[in-house]
Amino acid sequence: EVQLVESGGGLVQPGGSLRLSCAASGFTFSSYSMNWVRQAPGKGLEWVSYISSSSSTIYYADSVKGRFTISRDNAKNSLYLQMNSLRDEDTAVYYCARSGTWPIAPSIDYWGQGTLVTVSS
Amino acid sequence: EIVLTQSPGTLSLSPGERATLSCRASQSVSSSYLAWYQQKPGQAPRLLIYGASSRATGIPDRFSGSGSGTDFTLTISRLEPEDFAVYYCQQYGSSFPFGGGTKVEIK
Numbered sequence: 001e002v003q004l005v006e007s008g009g010g011l012v013q014p015g016g017s018l019r020l021s022c023a024a025s026g027f028t029f030s031s032y033s034m035n036w037v038r039q040a041p042g043k044g045l046e047w048v049s050y051i052s053s054s055s056s057t058i059y060y061a062d063s064v065k066g067r068f069t070i071s072r073d074n075a076k077n078s079l080y081l082q083m084n085s086l087r088d089e090d091t092a093v094y095y096c097a098r099s100g101t102w103p104i105a106p107s108i109d110y111w112g113q114g115t116l117v118t119v120s121s
Numbered sequence: 122e123i124v125l126t127q128s129p130g131t132l133s134l135s136p137g138e139r140a141t142l143s144c145r146a147s148q149s150v151s152s153s154y155l156a157w158y159q160q161k162p163g164q165a166p167r168l169l170i171y172g173a174s175s176r177a178t179g180i181p182d183r184f185s186g187s188g189s190g191t192d193f194t195l196t197i198s199r200l201e202p203e204d205f206a207v208y209y210c211q212q213y214g215s216s217f218p219f220g221g222g223t224k225v226e227i228k
């Protein structure tokens with residue numbers, strides 16, 4: 001069974017930093033591209049970042065470019081999101097999400113349950 | 122960056138009715154890279170359609186996707202009670218933006 005379990009969320013002050021982690025199990029992590037997607041309270045989905053299976057391709061939404069860094073450790077079956085210079089508008093539930101393989105790729109076929117990040121003074 | 126605009130924002134329908142949801146892109150999108158998701162309150166999204174028109178595993182055939190270029194459509198032929206939810210489109214290029222969502226609510 002595919003499982004994606006996020007951790008590392010919490011309350012942080014504006015300008016602060018936080019590192020999210022996602023522990024993956026139930027599939028060959030190193031074969032799949034991964035994403036971070038967020039959802040502010042009561043709002044829609046916002047894609048944040050994408051990383052290919054080998055980390056050779058990385059994309060960011062304009063809203064986080066230069067502040068957030070996505071990375072992965074295939075030996076540890078883990079995905080990360082380093083978030084710096086956090087702003088109030090970064091408050092959201094952050095989902096770890098797997099991109100499927102062909103023909104589904106790069107659509108997202110599995111999602112974690114999310115971790116809440118609150119940016120507030 | 123491509124912007125996806127979904128309409129209407131809310132669709133009020135009765136069970137058994139047909140739902141037609143629109144997703145319009147600010148520039149042409151490859152049909153291979155357009156997906157639709159369903160999200161219910163308190164749950165993570167679920168993939169419904171990929172490649173603009175292919176149903177994901179386990180998705181009932183009352184869900185169908187169509188379109189090309191800048192205009193895409195998700196159709197639910199006959200609404201079941203469990204279909205009342207929020208629906209999002211997403212495109213894949215050098216960024217993967219979602220549309221703003223369409224809420225399908227019970228009339």
